[in-house]
Amino acid sequence: MENKLELFDNADLVTIKNCEFETDFVAISCEITDEGFCKHSGLIISFDESIYYFHFTGVKVHLEDITKTLDSFDSTYIKKLEVIVEEDVVSFLGHCQKLKNKGVKPAYGFVFNDSYYDSNTKQSFLLNAKHDITTCVGFCIKVIRGFIFNNEEYIKLEDWDEDSLESVEQWLFDYINKYLKIYADKNGVSVEDLYSNNELKRILPSELLSSTYFIELPIPKSDIDNVRPSLEKYLISQKKVA
Template sequence: MGKLSVTKINKELLRFDDHDLDDEFLGVAVLLDHLGNPKHTGLALCFEGEKLFFHFNGEVLLDDVTDSTSNIYYKKLEIFPDSYLTYIRGHFDLLLNTVTPLYGFVFTDSFYDEFGTYVSEIENLPDFCTCVGFCINVIRSLFLKPTTKYIEINDWTNESLEKVSEVYIEMVDKYLLLVKELNPQFLPEIKKKNYKRIAPTELLLSGFLAQPKKLPVRKSDINPHVLETRKILKEKWIASED
């Protein structure tokens, strides 16, 4: 894949509301707030006449947005063949009824297996994730080999939490007491290595960079495009409001 350009981002970053139902796909998506800023992320699926938004906001949800107005913008993922969409749709239903994550800025080498079981490099760690972490685990669960990394989470550090609201940090700290109860020896290492945030815009950009033979996506490839992508999202949102 060539260098990612502003033109390509602007062309391929699309509004879910405007999508043709006949064009079926799976994509990485962001939900914009009332000011046009990306506040949340999920997976967009257009399949058999439905537009679905699969995401985690404290609970796992599979929202049908076919006939509703939303501020969802997406980038198609090019790492799965179209023939895989039937399986993806069924797998979303499986995960919807199986997984029960807790909200937390904890990123480990983790994924859901084909049965919806949470698998982590840290034994007996509860399923902690943000909306972004949930999407990463779901994407990995769709790989023939879920041990394949989609994005290199170790490229992010706890410095990524600097702009996170103290309210969220306090909430997550309470959840981490579960880790202290189950595996107290892991808590210091988690706070040092696994306590971090990957922003919705960063995950959205992974959709432009992910290629079957060029995984995982690296932060160094995402970083140069974050500000420009946020600007493009804002411009598209303003245009949609006119």
């Protein structure tokens, strides 16, 4: 299947508050700052007239029924994830419920590796890694990848490298030397055991949201880069209008 690049179209990029939930679907969500910048990613599942929000806050994983509180999400935009068809939404919701019930508990950090969540395994839901260290974006990627084709990537992670961390260099230095050190000591391993050099990278919430414009997997960074500037510009313009 050929992966056609779609020019940015804001028609299906709407706030949760203004979305029509007449059909079942899975969407990627992005919380927007007052200035219009993307700051937090999550997954929205619309099933049987109920709406669920599955996300990692950096501290805890939440699966929330937000059906009656949609008005409070006027700063969270969503776009449907076309790689998950309507008939599979109920299974995807079950996938998320199993992960939540299994007690998935990632630690926060800019580690992107080959791991994903398999909700059907009886022993460990995390595959291809010993330690679950991730961001809100990485969490979504692991959930999606574990559902769609298991060991096939959703986003082509190797396209991002340490240059993506330039905007958070000081934070990363402190993170490695403080937070990861504490995590390593707690788990009886060395800091070096927690990640490989090519696993430290950053994928932005706006990049994850831009991935919804494509259906052929894995989605390369070059495709996302063709959509992201227009998407970010549009979100900023909406905040200026508001």
